[in-house]
Amino acid sequence: MAAGTLYTYPDNWRAFKAQIAAQYSGARLKVASNPPAFTFGQTNRSPAFISNFPLGKVPAYQGDDGFCLFESNAIAHYLSNDALRGATPQAAAQVLQWVSFADSEIIPPASAWVFPTLGIMQFNKQATEQAKEDVKKVLTVLNQHLTTRTFLVGERVSLADITVACSMVWLFKQVLEPSFRQPYPNVTRWFVTCVNQPQFKAVLGEVKLCEKMAQFDAKKFAEMQPKKETPAKKEKAAPEEEMDDCDAVLAAEPKAKDPFAHLPKSAFVMDEFKRKYSNEDTxxxxxxxxxxxxxxxxxxxxxxxxxxxxxxxxTFKSCNLITGETQQEWLISKLRLSTLCSEVPLVHRRWFCIVVVWPIYLKQTGQRLCPDWQIDYESYDWRKLDPESEECKTMVKEYFAWEGDFKHVGKAFNQGKIFK
Known part of the structure; x- marks a missing residue:
């Protein structure tokens, strides 16, 4: 029977899987989650810890015999018994199926939706709405599967139930209010059954289902951010270090002129539009x-x-080209503040066409202003649009919504102007 120590921080749902598995299997498991046994951010960065767990991540398991494991699913599997892992090859494969399902289908949308409500992550409206839709798909699959089943695999709790339930704990506690979970009664019945098993309750305590969907709290998010220390004023300036030849040459170079210095300030605030575009409906x-x-x-x-x-x-060539162009825009701060570039790959037979709509604070393309911005300029044909024309309005709508007829491209396809 396994015996050892699980290193983690308090209330780590990934660690819950191993703890609950140990409750069922009878494995002797000590949990080190508080000082002095374990201090998150310190203990897991120490040379002794890194020597056993190279990534420095938790949960991490060290057996009394010296056997070490990282990754929560591997630890939970090791601490389980045959009944939890699946008594037959078919059952074992089904358990693995649901463990993988939790990692790939549940955790990503659950994190995107729940973390902002806990102050862990900044709120993004589009990401949250997409996460809600993805969670609905997950609940639909589970609800259908559980129509004639009490548990996910077989007639008893398995590692599949432990893993999937733990991945959904924060969903049920934070955001799955009664009206949201109403279409999925089988999932709620299954989850309540699981978390009320003595082995679950010994680890999770009483799990209270959400009554009202939690929302993003900007104040909580601000409080969770690490405080920036104000550097103390220096009483006396430190002596300057001698510059080597390379530093001397760089220091002697003339400072680059601001390409936008001669332009009057515009009332159109690009960053304000970007916030609308990122966080609200397009x-x-x-x-x-x-x-x-x-x-x-x-x-x-x-x-x-x-x-x-x-x-x-x-496909990867198109993706690389788009990524490179977009990174140039975002990494060059002056250009970033004055533009928003939307690039769309369009497919024709077996080739791709990259097309761009680019609002820019100039009457010429901004890349002409500065040599640093001209890297890919000559690889494109540029055409200035009339903002008053229906063509321009349609193209702006299609490119920033990433959907539409894109008739201008279709016409070019048909005339052989793009593909010859």
């Missing part, structure tokens, strides 16, 4: 805001089309 909020505030005197809108589509016969 069609009903972001695009109306764009057109209501767009500065037609200061800004222009450009359509760009990649010149060499025959190079993009493989």
């Amino acid at each position: 069609m009903t909020v972001a695009l109306p805001h764009f057109w209501e505030n767009f500065d037609r005197e200061g800004y222009s809108i450009w359509y760009a089309q990649y010149k060499y589509p025959e190079e993009l016969t493989l």
